[in-house]
Amino acid sequence: MTPEFGPDEVESFRSIVGRRLGLDFEDTKLGFLADVLSRRVRSSDRGCGIYLRRLESGPAKDEIAALAQELTVAETYFFRNIDQFRALAEVGLPDRMRAQAARRRLRLLSAGCASGEEAYSLAILVRENVPDAAWDVSILGIDVNPAMLERAARARFSAWALRETPSEVKQRWFRSDGRDLVLDDAARTSVKFEERNLNENEVELWEPGAYDVVFCRNVIMYFTPESAQALIGRIARTLAPGGYLFLGHAETLRGLSQDFHLRHTHGTFYYQRRSRLHAPHQEPSPGRSQYAPPAPASLTAVVEGSDTWVEAIRRASERIQAITRTPSQPLSPRTGLAAPRPRSDLGQVLDLFHRERFRDALELVRALPPDSAKDPDVLLVHAVLLTHSGRISEAEETCRKLLEMDELNAGAHYLLALCREGAGDRSGAIDHDQVAVYLDPGFAMPRLHLGLLARKASDRQTERRELSQALLLLQREDASRLLLFGGGFGREALIALCQAEIVAAGGNP
Ligand SMILES: C[S@@+](CC[C@H](N)C(=O)[O-])C[C@H]1O[C@@H](n2cnc3c(N)ncnc32)[C@H](O)[C@@H]1O
Incomplete structure (x- = not known):
């Protein structure tokens, strides 16, 4: 006999399993959970409601053990990794x-x-x-x-x-x-x-x-x-x-x-x-804008004409500023924007950044109250702006301040990789890119940067591998993150760059 239950019971089962065993199951696993629930209810000789109530409230050690055998992955081997x-x-x-x-x-x-x-x-x-x-x-x-x-x-x-x-x-x-x-x-x-x-x-x-x-x-x-x-x-x-x-x-x-x-x-x-434990940490998140800046005409040309990726970003930034600035646009606090207010000003900074007005955005960051220097979001945006302006040692210092607060900030590691490359420290650049990739495997830009670094070292295999990864990730990279870290280039331009470089390196995009 198949126990009687429906989607609500399977949903309850999923959340009780989460609370008791810590295990997380995606929606695609609901069918599997229904099968397990069916077997466990049958072996309990009770109805589904009683089974779930007991699982929720009682110590149920044997039942937890039985569920662990059904629900956990036990793959392992000696000297793994x-x-x-x-x-x-x-x-x-x-x-x-x-x-x-x-x-x-x-x-x-x-x-x-x-x-x-x-x-x-x-x-x-x-x-x-x-x-x-x-x-x-x-x-x-x-x-x-x-x-x-x-x-x-x-x-x-x-x-x-x-x-x-x-x-x-x-x-x-x-x-x-x-x-x-x-x-x-x-x-x-x-x-x-x-x-x-x-x-x-x-x-x-x-x-x-x-x-x-x-x-x-x-x-x-x-x-x-x-x-x-x-x-x-x-x-x-x-x-x-x-x-x-x-x-x-x-x-x-x-x-x-x-x-x-x-x-x-x-x-x-x-x-x-660490020697001392911290309070629980909240992930900093950059603004979530859907705005995508216009891509420069030929990113490949900009990259070809630049010694480093950070130089390419600076040149592209200057070019975009020259194209986009019009006399009618209102300028920074000194020239007319509302007086800074503590946190909401990051929105204004991001807005200026989105409009490629890097110098104005930098001025606004500098005019923020002193407390903002402890805000990881502000530090990250500040470091991005400094990188766009080619002020590499200041960008590096800002990243290091940010990492003192949030050592696992993938964006800061990526920017540091750019700074290290700008300072001629290739292995430092690779190290920070690899940390960024490890911390956030979905982050396309450090992959792209690793590919470009490999190209300069004529390491075609690494170049193809990293750029192919970047290409995959760029298709689904978060729009706001592309905006922040894309160096002023849009998704399409970065994708086209990866494709062109992969072909040049003898691969198939
Ligand atoms: C994939 S194995 C990993 C084995 C080994 N650590 C390795 O990396 O090779 C995961 C193990 O975690 C155990 N596990 C899952 N949830 C658990 C929990 N709530 N309490 C204790 N162990 C749990 C599973 O039973 C399983 O044996």
Whole structure:
């Protein structure tokens, strides 16, 4: 018999699952949720209404475990994203050993450990890098799915689970048993596993300052924004100041936390807890205008005639100003606009910016009350205006002020990439573009800039790859963001530039 329920019950199920497990399901997953709900209601021997009420209100630990088995993704393998393990071995671990030299104690947490490969990879790494037996090292793996934890406890794995494991590590730490590979006891016994729900604020699990390193990879990508933010808050508290957090390679703390410094080494990203924790952070957002400026006639010509992209932006800005300024347009505060009012003036600044009146907009920013210098939106717009005016060192200084407030601001990193290129620091430019891409994978401009930087280095492969990515992203890039960061060029002009450059680099747009 199929349990009786309709779309409203499936919707309730979705929101209860979000509240209890933290998991987020898009509309496209409603059919899947209906199937799961149907199975769970049937096995509960109750009606759907009673099942949902119990799930909502009761402790229902067994039911949460059963749901976790149905609803979570448990994909994992040893040394997944191996660059992060290198960064931990060469940066994080030595640093934490210095910090813990007096106690000689290290604590590591694998949060969302699935069948244990991540926690055991940490155990192997620690064994290989902390050879002194006087150190007390322990690793805890936690997950809400008991079936995965049972597999973890067996410490037997298929060859597939070791597909990214260096062969010498495989030889040292595993022995074959039939088709399985069995982990050495020395690594196995340094890991403990516990069934825990990361969406619950369990006091004894999240003890303040308890951990040196937390791996929480490929977990928050499945969480609702509220649950992800709450979980990161708990992780920030449970990490010692200066402790390290590793997320999955497609996950960032952007918009979730201001409690960490972003670290970028070994071709990967990770985080280090600040010495003091901040209050919850609100994402700054630039104005949402649908206005698109007229594109200059030939962007390719402007780019060809410029040494750097930032130079191209400056030349285009000057050209647009010359074209668009008319004597009848009202000028800046000094020449007639209303006296500045604290926050709403950013709207006026943006309006002048939209009309390509960069100098007037800069004057207006300078006339804002001193408090505005602490507003991330104002700083970002100010930095954009300075970049358009070719005032690179001031733009850089403004970006750095902004990053002191909001280290994960992708726009500031992109502008810094332009500034670094302007200062002749190519590797600094690439680094900031890569940070911007990592923080916001949908951001087209740093991709485009990486492509242009590669072109100058005659690295055709990177040029084609980055420009092709930029081309894809430009088609759906937010209009207001294009306006702010497009360097005065419209969507169509930037798309045409990418297409022309890809062809010139021997590719197909
Ligand atoms: C994709 S796996 C990631 C495994 C490993 N961290 C990695 O990156 O290879 C995600 C794991 O998070 C667990 N998970 C999801 N929601 C959870 C929750 N609320 N509490 C604890 N674990 C959860 C799942 O059970 C699953 O094992």
